[in-house]
Amino acid sequence: MSRDIVEPEEARIYGIGYRSWKRSFQPNSKRFLFLTWEEIKLIARPRWPLYVFISLRLIFFIFEVLGILNAPPSGIPFEQYIPFKQFYFSRLINSGSPMLGLTDVLLVFYAGSSVLSRDRLSGAYSLYFSRPLTRLEYLAVKFSAVAFYVLSFTWLPAIYIYLALGSAYDFKPVDYLKWEYLQYLVAVLGYGLLIILLLTSFVLLLSSYLKKGWYVGVILVALPIVSSIVYSILVPLEVQNPSIYVGPFASSIYILAWFLDIDKTVLVENFGLFDATLITSVSYVGSMSASIILALIAVFLGVLFVRIRSLEVV
Amino acid sequence: MAKSPLIVFEHVTKWYSGNVIGLNQCSATIGKGITGLLGPNGAGKSTFLKLATGQIYPNIGQVSIFGVNPFANTGIFTKVGYCPEQDAFWSWMTGKEFLVNLSLVHGFSKKEAKDEAKRVLEIVGLDDARADRRIVTYSKGMRQRVKVAQAMIGDPELLILDEPFAGADPITRAYLGKVFEKLKKKGVSILISSHVLHEVEAFASQIKLIYRGRLLAEGPVKRIRQLIYDHPHRIFIKTKSPRKLAQHLIIEPSVSSVEISNGGKNSSLWVLSKNPYEFYRTLPKILIDTGIPVEEFQSVDDNLQAVFDYLISR
Numbered sequence: 020m021s022r023d024i025v026e027p028e029e030a031r032i033y034g035i036g037y038r039s040w041k042r043s044f045q046p047n048s049k050r051f052l053f054l055t056w057e058e059i060k061l062i063a064r065p066r067w068p069l070y071v072f073i074s075l076r077l078i079f080f081i082f083e084v085l086g087i088l089n090a091p092p093s094g095i096p097f098e099q100y101i102p103f104k105q106f107y108f109s110r111l112i113n114s115g116s117p118m119l120g121l122t123d124v125l126l127v128f129y130a131g132s133s134v135l136s137r138d139r140l141s142g143a144y145s146l147y148f149s150r151p152l153t154r155l156e157y158l159a160v161k162f163s164a165v166a167f168y169v170l171s172f173t174w175l176p177a178i179y180i181y182l183a184l185g186s187a188y189d190f191k192p193v194d195y196l197k198w199e200y201l202q203y204l205v206a207v208l209g210y211g212l213l214i215i216l217l218l219t220s221f222v223l224l225l226s227s228y229l230k231k232g233w234y235v236g237v238i239l240v241a242l243p244i245v246s247s248i249v250y251s252i253l254v255p256l257e258v259q260n261p262s263i264y265v266g267p268f269a270s271s272i273y274i275l276a277w278f279l280d281i282d283k284t285v286l287v288e289n290f291g292l293f294d295a296t297l298i299t300s301v302s303y304v305g306s307m308s309a310s311i312i313l314a315l316i317a318v319f320l321g322v323l324f325v326r327i328r329s330l331e332v333v
Numbered sequence: 334m335a336k337s338p339l340i341v342f343e344h345v346t347k348w349y350s351g352n353v354i355g356l357n358q359c360s361a362t363i364g365k366g367i368t369g370l371l372g373p374n375g376a377g378k379s380t381f382l383k384l385a386t387g388q389i390y391p392n393i394g395q396v397s398i399f400g401v402n403p404f405a406n407t408g409i410f411t412k413v414g415y416c417p418e419q420d421a422f423w424s425w426m427t428g429k430e431f432l433v434n435l436s437l438v439h440g441f442s443k444k445e446a447k448d449e450a451k452r453v454l455e456i457v458g459l460d461d462a463r464a465d466r467r468i469v470t471y472s473k474g475m476r477q478r479v480k481v482a483q484a485m486i487g488d489p490e491l492l493i494l495d496e497p498f499a500g501a502d503p504i505t506r507a508y509l510g511k512v513f514e515k516l517k518k519k520g521v522s523i524l525i526s527s528h529v530l531h532e533v534e535a536f537a538s539q540i541k542l543i544y545r546g547r548l549l550a551e552g553p554v555k556r557i558r559q560l561i562y563d564h565p566h567r568i569f570i571k572t573k574s575p576r577k578l579a580q581h582l583i584i585e586p587s588v589s590s591v592e593i594s595n596g597g598k599n600s601s602l603w604v605l606s607k608n609p610y611e612f613y614r615t616l617p618k619i620l621i622d623t624g625i626p627v628e629e630f631q632s633v634d635d636n637l638q639a640v641f642d643y644l645i646s647r
Contacts (some may be wrong), residue, residue, distance in 0.1 A: 045442040053437055064425075142421030146483070149386060149415035150438045151407050328405055332388035333349065 050152075051160060058164035062130045075122050076175050083110065083176070087183050097187045101289070104203050104279050109290065110180050111207065112272060123173050127215065128239050131165040131222035132232035135327075140230075144332045154327045162320070166219045173215055177207040206278035214271055217312050220319035227326050243268040260298050263307050267315070270308035273298065277305020337400075338362035339491055339522055340385050345394035347380050347546075355380030357546035359394075363524055367517050369533035369554070370526040372543035378526040379418050381543060382495045385524065386415045398491075410439075414484035418495035418526075420476060422468045428479050429454065429464040435483050453482040458508055473629070474505035481509060492516070494525045498532045502627055503617045510535055529632035530554075531566075531609050566609040571629035575600035578625045585619075587611040601629075 063069050087110065091100040100106065138144050147157050181204045185195050194200060218239075225235045246268040253261035262270035273295075276286060286295040298304045340363035347355040356377045363385075372378050383389045384396050387403030396403060403409050423431055429450055436446035454460040457478040463471075468479065481497050498506045513523055514536045527533050530540070534554050542550040572578050579591045579602055587608040594601050606612040609632075620627060 045440060050440055142419050145388060145417040145421050146435060147438065148388060148407060149410055151410045151440055152438055153407050154405055331390065
């Protein structure tokens with residue numbers, strides 16, 4: 020029995036060859052924005068964590084409004100209550116941590132813990148690193164996507180507390196934009212940015228080394244616990260400025276106080292921060308802590324870049 | 334045309350953790366045209382290609398591609414397209430979305446990226462409804478086509494393809510073979526790895542045999558083919574109708590014997606051929622005529638192993 024030889028269907032070739040692109044590629048900034056947006060969509064793709072985080076923010080919002088309305092003792096109008104910035108500060112630190120609390124740590128963990136390990140395990144490194152995309156650009160995309168995703172949630176309470184407080188203090192619409200008040204919102208957003216950049220760079224660094232995302236979670240939970248244990252040892256010893264030695268987790272409150280220009284005595288008398296008696300001044304501890312955080316961000320990102328730069332796609 | 338080599342390996346040694354040697358004192362040059370990199374599984378082919386594309390770096394020696402060190406040098410990928418061996422997909426996307434996204438990573442604008450995805454899909458014969466299906470639903474053959482397509486994004490001068498035929502059905506193999514032939518005619522250089530000579534002999538002008546991390550032989554395809562086809566060739570076919578397929582195969586002059594293993598649902602055939610070239614040309618016709626579906630198809634490297642044994646023992 021003889022058979023015909025099968026010829027496969029004819030291949031079609033369009034313009035392949037030594038064709039050089041006469042057109043230039045789009046600017047790197049546009050590509051960066053596109054890739055960052057794609058990465059954000061990827062982080063937000065599983066819907067239920069997104070709904071959980073949004074729900075938590077809404078619940079905090081309701082509690083905030085109720086908390087603000089019930090804050091002044093009855094009969095005392097808001098204008099005669101504590102100054103705006105103090106009230107803002109108190110809502111941020113005393114109302115179940117609506118900002119930079121557990122939710123935000125969970126957010127950073129969720130968004131960033133597997134962002135690099137996922138690419139490593141899925142083989143996506145070989146897709147990215149066989150394109151004219153530098154490793155620095157790749158890292159910048161990942162970092163920006165995680166930071167933006169988390170910040171969109173983290174900044175939300177800062178904004179709605181500002182708006183709710185403004186309403187309580189009888190702000191006219193134009194008052195919200197007056198620098199006299201707006202500076203406090205900017206300070207709080209800046210504080211949030213600082214902390215989220217620190218957490219994001221730390222989590223991405225861990226993600227580049229660890230094989231499983233939940234390892235990152237363990238470290239994220241362990242660090243504040245260890246910090247508070249060390250802090251509780253230092254305070255009875257009356258070590259001056261103990262929070263500086265313990266690190267960002269203990270000192271962040273002083274950064275916020277420094278940004279909002281809250282006095283040391285106010286911290287002790289109005290907020291019961293008796294540890295504040297050990298500090299030299301709010302501005303000293305705040306500025307030192309902010310500097311340490313900036314230095315840590317630089318170190319984390321530097322190590323991360325060296326790590327990605329020398330990474331082999333095995 | 335200048336005869337400057339595209340890729341140069343100078344005394345390159347690469348080892349992995351655990352003292353596993355990937356490549357051992359390998360010196361080679363890859364020129365223009367199509368070069369087949371042949372060797373059994375674990376011979377060092379993927380290591381060779383990863384070194385050439387800068388996915389990994391050599392422990393000893395130097396690698397250059399287009400005259401530059403490729404490691405983490407993503408600029409070369411304006412000229413080089415790389416198809417990795419392992420599946421690396423964003424499998425929740427459709428084939429078209431995947432290629433559009435990679436085109437955007439490459440630096441194309443949105444409009445150009447769509448055109449580019451369409452172009453490469455046409456080349457690999459997926460420019461139909463299948464392109465709009467999610468990759469997760471693709472057969473192995475379709476995945477291979479998409480992988481090859483992504484390597485062609487940006488019209489590279491040099492394609493580096495790591496086992497593009499692995500696991501693909503005979504029709505896909507034949508189709509891609511035709512594509513590479515056409516590319517060759519258009520002046521595109523290709524470095525393609527395989528563990529079976531017949532897969533590359535139709536279009537490769539030069540063959541490099543690699544074994545246990547060492548370059549064992551190199552030369553024109555005719556000489557290598559003669560060397561290899563002196564030995565019997567074994568082919569593995571996984572099908573739900575092994576007996577029916579065996580009936581049709583055994584009457585073929587190119588088939589020496591057919592063996593059925595595991596008589597259940599997941600049965601497979603082992604075919605021994607003395608004339609594999611003829612066998613690979615007639616098999617697609619048999620499959621089309623009989624309508625027997627093939628789930629997996631592999632040319633095992635026993636025959637190549639025999640050649641290597643012969644070369645080593647000389």
